[in-house]
Amino acid sequence: MMKRKAISTIFTLGLSAGLLASCGANESADQEDSAKQESVQQADAYAGVVKTSIYVKGYEGGPGVPKLIIELEDEVDSVDPSGWQVVTAGAERTVTDVYTSDENGDPQENSNFIAIDMETGFNDATFSVVGSPFTYNTTTSMNEWSPAYEVAIAAPSVTIEDETYSLSITEDAVNNRISPDTDLFNFRGSFTGTYVNPLTDLEEELTLSTAAYEPEDLSRGEANPLVIWLHGQGEGGTDPDIAILGNEVSALAKEEIQSNFKTDDVTGAYVLAVQTPTYWMDEGDGTNGNGSGISRYTEILMATIEDYVAAHPDVDTDRIYLGGCSNGGYMTMNMVIQYPEYFAAAYPVCEAYAYYEYERNSDGTYVKTNDEATGTSAFVKTEQPWFTEEKIQALKYLPIWFVQSADDPVVVPANFVLPTYQALVQAGAENAWLSYYETVEGTDSPGTTYLGHFSWIYLFNNQVTGVQDKAAIAAATDAETFGTEPNNAAGGGTAAATVGATTYANIFEWLNAQSK
Known part of the structure; x- marks a missing residue:
């Protein structure tokens, strides 16, 4: 194997905002740090770096990059994990370990790859994971892969063919992605059809993108359940990886x-x-509505689901479960109302299907009021129910489990799930449940309290276990709490979902038991 030529004896990291230089310039820096910097400067820089890849993982707060993987032309004898400095997407990262690995970042000796493990936390100011590879597009209100993801690495000691080198890397790695979480969804497809736009009354061609987890073990079964997930507002587009990582759908x-x-x-x-x-x-104009209308994607979503089921004859058509969060929670409610006989159960999270109607313009679009002081606009609620008696009767026999946090500022519970759930309970819905939390507390970064809208975190963490008291909700007369008592400690409520003689430990055990 050919040894790479050393190209420099001065090691710097220009795009890390002078991390190394600032260590030497700081008069209060420890002598140990100064000595480390000197050793870095004296080491020859290795010239055989092939590329640096980012390891993308789904977290409670969205995608993060907990690992970098460097590919070298030569096999690495050993790597010293001390003194490594890393910046990703402008954020200085804390390195926790460095080791030789395979191409996917798993430990391996005698390898041409080096993996760097880093701490990954949540940034309350940006509502995203530190070093996230996503950028939120404020024009479209959607997440996108960042146009660039700059990685800067400074390493003092890597041994190759018995010689010690430093590493100095600055690279845009946005297109060098490794993600076992998205790889779990081994089926990728799309469905296209022509449908009438509900606002313009004209035919239009629509396409929905799909990704599916299809484990080989299921192929030996003759009747397998199907769990469907519908993403939130920020995860639209034509790349299902955005939908899988934007919320921790890989769970x-x-x-x-x-x-x-x-x-x-x-x-x-x-x-x-x-x-x-x-x-x-x-609803037909390309914008985000307010949940008191019928989506332009209603028919094509049903056709997409039917197409997938037809292509997988081992799917049990009596055990198809539909759920989603926020925008996807709206769509879950919309679909089970439009097709109440198709699904075995629903699990809407922070659902945005409005209980009341909202004022509309003559062209069918929503009326909005503008607040000049804050620069914000708002829909105008009426007192006319959108969740009508007809819809209540259509859903009262459908097994359904709602998940919501009381402090949700985006989908305010009193305008959505609380009156809806109360109406179902008062109508006699026996297999309808509500897990209602005080706040959204995470586990990835202990002590983190997320925006109250992020209640899907409890679902993906498999923490939805308790339910609210239906008798209290049915009897309540106030339009604020609707008889609920938010509860974090007991999984959203102090009772357990019990159907007949069976008590369920969590929402997924309950979901598995539902069949048409």
């Missing part, structure tokens, strides 16, 4: 949740994620 394909689904001697369920190019609440 649905992992053992902790998959183990709840059982059919005879087969464990697991198919998971289908469907992505809209705009918003599920788009």
